[in-house]
Amino acid sequence: MRRRVVITGMGAITPVGHSVKAMMDAQLAGTSGVGPITHFDASKFPTTFASQVKDFELARYVAGAERWANAGLNSRFAAAAAQQALADAGLLDDGKIDRSRFGVYLGSGEGVQDFHNMIWQIAQTYRPDKREIDYPAFMAGALEVFHPGREAEQELHTTAAHLASHFHLDGPNFTCLTACAASSQAIGEAVDMIRQGEADLMLAGGAHSMIHPFGVTGFNLLTALSTRNSEPQRASRPFDLHRDGFVLGEGAGMLVLEDFDSARRRGATIYAEITGYGTTADAFRVTDSHEEGRGAIACIKQALVDSGLSVEQIDYINAHGTSTQVNDQVETLAIKRVFGEQAYKIPISSSKSMLGHLIAAAGVVELITCVETLHRGWLPPTINYETPDPECDLDYVPNQARQHKVRHALSNSFGFGGQNISLIVSKV
């Protein structure tokens, strides 16, 4: 029989709260984290707003914050969320468990490029007469102005390395980046590593911030972001007929995943068991999801089979629900294909209506939301749901939190480029 994997610690730094409790309270109150972008002057960008983490100071969360002096917000958020999760699990101290059996698996994003210096150097060293950049001049200038420490911290492996080093997590160490599915995929594979005995504990989750000039530029160019600049807090409106794109968020979420027997032995608080994991690819287009939800359907089915649960046993779905035209329509279709008539009876909500889209960190924060529903018996709403879309005709828990008993909850994450991940958490 395979090992059971449970959640024994959680941490979250989000636009609507800097702890799991604060985040969930805010969601149940229907609070939006969205506002004008203040990280940089975005006033003339096609999109001028985002869902930013507010008043965050790493030193309030971790001792030795100097380690992250050159790091981007992604790694700082990760450190604070990891500290919370490990403290929550009672595993900050070395003594209690074998640290070589405690690994890390993050789905986390890149640091922030030095936008100003890079663009300035390009402009200065471009030779219009030759229609080319003078590369020796560019490189000489860049060598002068780029900060070595900050450049190093952009690299994708640094976030997980800092966590392993700071918190003495000496076991397997993985990082993936599969766009919006990344932290869910990290959790799914980390669960499998514990199931197969490669580790007894894993710190799994993700962190990301793309609220910087290149990030907003990239998503604006793809016309993926909402441009409802006149009403930022009403911009993220998953499943609503008038949705016009997603709202960029940022933050981090971390879980301590643990072998069930190990958790019981040390008397840990068990928040939930991860009972189902599905992982597929659309293999369709780089820019769109498959029109008929092929990959998403296979993914949700795989998670159900993995959990041994029937469609009737799923009490709640936390949707990927990005508030883009295509995602919400295809996700609705996929849920209907998998759940049949039952689809109309399962409450579904999108945390992104309040938090925005945390990209690589979205999945973990939404899974934490699912875990909270198991204990609180309350579902977060999909806010800004005003005009039903005939293509999206399920129960999206519109605008008001709802009391509802949850034993098993499903969380979907679908990445740009076609990676699909579904996870199921169950009350223990």
Place this chain on the structure above:
Amino acid sequence: MASRRIVITGIGAITPLGNDLDTVWSAMLAGKSAVRPIRSFDTTGLPTRFAAEIDGFDGKNYVEKSHRKSLRMMARPIQFAVAAAHLALVHGQVDKSKLDPTRFGIEFGAGLIASELPELVDAAQVSANCQPGRVDLAAWGEKGLGLIQPLWMLKYLPNMPACHISILHDAQGPNNSITESDAASLLALAEATRILARDGADFFLVGGCESKINPLSLVRQCLFEELSKRNDDPAKACRPFDVARDGMALGEGATVLVVEGLDHAQKRGAQVLAEIVGYGSAFDRNLDGAGLARACETALNMAGIAAEDLDHVNAHGYGAIKEDAWEAQGLARVVGTKVPVFAAKGYFGNMGAASGTTELSLSILGLRQGVMPGTLNHETTDPNCPIQVQPVAPRPVSKPYALKVGFTHMGQCSAIVLKK
């Protein structure tokens, strides 16, 4: 490992030494290095002006006509990846029409991909003309942004190698992109092996791709001060475990492996090149080799073999002063001085996220052909590296197992054990 046996049945490689394995192999046996002065752009004034570049690469040669348009959406390392995947399928004699797409996965190692600077020139010109070192963000937002091509960001996302390959070959199974720097593609291989063992797929393309030989990445690498500065003799620059080493040389490329359950390989009549019998991963917190040793021991335990059973260790061997020393100390904890240690980076530099699968392929070839190339540029073993480094001359293979390791400079370690 679980009861299912996992094997490698195809290799496709785009490397600075050549784009087919025979060429690469004979160049290595002849002791040829691909490291030389950089030609693709003018490096005047940089502290390091050499690397192992791939000449004359054209992605169009590896993609069906109907898909060539999509090459415009792929930065150089992604094109390498797509090409290597094509070569791997050809080498593995894979009939795609007989594969179950839902049981066909992709695992890729990839890193940050540098923007091609010319694409940003127009936007830069309209917005960076006032205060030194500052961009007028209002001008950028209003006028600059629209001068960049709409799909710009997609050309550089690290999950795109795996995504494009999945689209080109209809791989609807698990699809992951491991972004753990120079350890990435070995970790991707470990993960694919685990997914096959849990019966989450039957067939995988596993690879890694990287190119840091461009003005932006090269500046960043120079800032990190990990590159050799031996500009007067580039071919001798990368010297794994040698007492006179002074840093890394950069390489570029991609290597993709066909990895599948033995049952699946047998059913399709594939030639088995090697079996993956163990893997391990660990964190080397103090950068003293203890974590690397744990990763190796985990892999050996899973394989059910002792260090003495190894024909060789295929090292990471950056040629870097600090890293080679702690790597050697870690390997010494596992194999002492009993097992020859080979390192490949003298031939084609550090291929980053592509280095794991590329270098592992050399052990596959070595075990099959009965000979291992030597460690190029290794002349005098550094006393701080207490291992038996295989010298420059090729060496006959005597045992059926090889241990491949890889790691990041921050201590994230991976190990794979192969069996002939």
